Amino acid sequence: MSEYTIGLVATAVFAITGVLAVSEKGIDIFGAVVLAIVTAVGGGTVRDLILGVNVFYADDPTYIWVALVAALLAFWLPSFFTKTQQLLLYLDGLGCALFAIQAANKVIAQKFGLPIMPVMLAVITAIGGGLFRDVLAGRTNLLMTRQLYATPILLGTIFYMLMLGMIPESKIIELLSIAIIFLLRSAAIKWSLEMPDYLFLKTHD
Amino acid sequence: MSEYTIGLVATAVFAITGVLAVSEKGIDIFGAVVLAIVTAVGGGTVRDLILGVNVFYADDPTYIWVALVAALLAFWLPSFFTKTQQLLLYLDGLGCALFAIQAANKVIAQKFGLPIMPVMLAVITAIGGGLFRDVLAGRTNLLMTRQLYATPILLGTIFYMLMLGMIPESKIIELLSIAIIFLLRSAAIKWSLEMPDYLFLKTHD
Amino acid sequence: MSEYTIGLVATAVFAITGVLAVSEKGIDIFGAVVLAIVTAVGGGTVRDLILGVNVFYADDPTYIWVALVAALLAFWLPSFFTKTQQLLLYLDGLGCALFAIQAANKVIAQKFGLPIMPVMLAVITAIGGGLFRDVLAGRTNLLMTRQLYATPILLGTIFYMLMLGMIPESKIIELLSIAIIFLLRSAAIKWSLEMPDYLFLKTHD
Secondary structure: HHHHHHHHHHHHHHHHOOOOOOOOOOEEHHHHHHHHHHHHHHHHHHHHHHOOOOOOOHHHHHHHHHHHHHHHHHOHHHHHHOOOHHHHHHHHHHHHHHHHHHHHHHHHHOOOOOOOOHHHHHHHHHHHHHHHHHOOOOOHEEEEEEEEHHHHHHHHHHHHHHHHOOOOOOOHHHHHHHHHHHHHHHHHHHOOOOOHHHHEOOOOO | OOOHHHHHHHHHHHHHHHHHOOOOEEHHHHHHHHHHHHHHHHHHHHHHHOOOOOOHHHHHHHHHHHHHHHHHHHHOOHHHHHHHHHHHHHHHHHHHHHHHHHHHHHHHOOOOOOOOHHHHHHHHHHHHHHHHHHHHHHOOOOOOHOOOOOOHHHHOOOOOHHHHHOOOOOOOHHHHHHEEEEHHHHHHHHOOOEHHHHEEEEEOO | HHHHHHEEEEEEOHHHHHHOOOOOOOOOOHHHHHHHHHHHHHHHHHHHHOOOOOHHHHHHHHHHHHHHHHHHHHHOOOOHHHHHHHHHHHHHHHHHOOOHHHHHHHHHHHHOOOHHHHHHHHHHHHHHHHHHHHHHHOOHHHHHHOOOOHHHHHHHHHHHHHHHOOOOHHHHHHHHHHHHHHHHHHHHHHHEEEEOOEEEEOOOO
């Protein structure tokens, strides 16, 4: 599968998580589609606005169509997707990994606030849509959990930036970084890994 | 009334709904004004940012002034506006109809992601401010109700795009589409129409 | 201290408030950093997007680094910052005052929607990050309190605009406006000032 195809699959998966996030509270078909599209393209939209470039779906609305169709499927077949939720988690992890490194490349190409902005915007691209989803769905958002969700993205992107400093423009580093994010996240899903206590803050009055 | 006047009236109505949304929880005059302005111009702002054009009130701050004055009126005379809530609902529906079709025209003029982006940005323009309002007010947002609120906007805008494909640039199609949205929404208000079960998703664990 | 230094201190303080806002609910180190950065630069980001200019940290990522380091300090030493919470409140007030007037100047320099947009964007710059923080942390946001938080910012910026109309480009007016905001806010902190009843709306069903 090419990167483009993986990106479209990930877009569909993000959209489906948007619908499933509210399926228990109840939502109509239209609200489901809006929430799905916001979840699917929200992170990349914020990245492009901050970069000051055209939003990525201006050039290629395929992303919007994919999110739309995925939302309709999730709406009509929620039980199918609930059953495959485990698979969706892995695909979501793969999508986050791919989008994060693609975003880092886009920011680097613009020489925008190196070296910190590629990392920051990679994370925003990967998790921004999920944050919008959680806020609109009225859920506790993904920042406030002990699950290893955003941490693999952060570590993988930092690894990518460090290696790029040494071996510029290598496709292998790119694939390696995507693999690191995906494998860390997969391990977290498989073994329900959580942040250790010394990396988790919880104060008591 | 010209489209411009209707737009200003709708801006005022959006602003008033922003204040009334929090009047029971309690808010000071300043917070009321901020919430009103965000509600009134939030949707159009997101549209313009995604389009990559100047925000519409950069050229004409009248919209901001109108939202400001409407917010102050709603703040000082909440009982008056609570009594006229039914009328406000209809005016809000008219405003959504107008703003949606105006937004579609703006997106089409930019040849931006045709044909899906005019529909998507029309919906975002019409309901975006209301979503900001609901999130800031800590309310369940308008996506998660069975009321026909956003659905008429979506249907009317799709109708508009379909007809435009056949009869380009006709003012009559524009007015007809605004009328469709407004009449559907009015019917929904008058007879408390809700989404039928097969278009509403609610799963149970 | 130069304005630039005060701005960096205020950025750090904003970041710390972002971490403390969720320290009781629990957050991992990564989520803390994201929330801190969003709180620190969120308001200025929205201002720059609406103005249609490059985000301010594109030219100078120092702001992001400062927010990052401050977030890590707050994460490792929450009890230290909880003890100095009173001091943080004053520094936050000073930061809001400075950022508001700086924002007004930036908007005026662009001749953007005078005279209302400088005031509106000054307020958004000063409180926008805090609103993002409150929404992401799932807290009642700062608009819906009786505390005098945003009101001093609004009054000071209006004062600034009025005086500028009479005495253009005077550094003294700038410093005076910052002082007015800071002193009003300081008084509100010291004596727990609240909005009087006639400026606070709370309806009962």
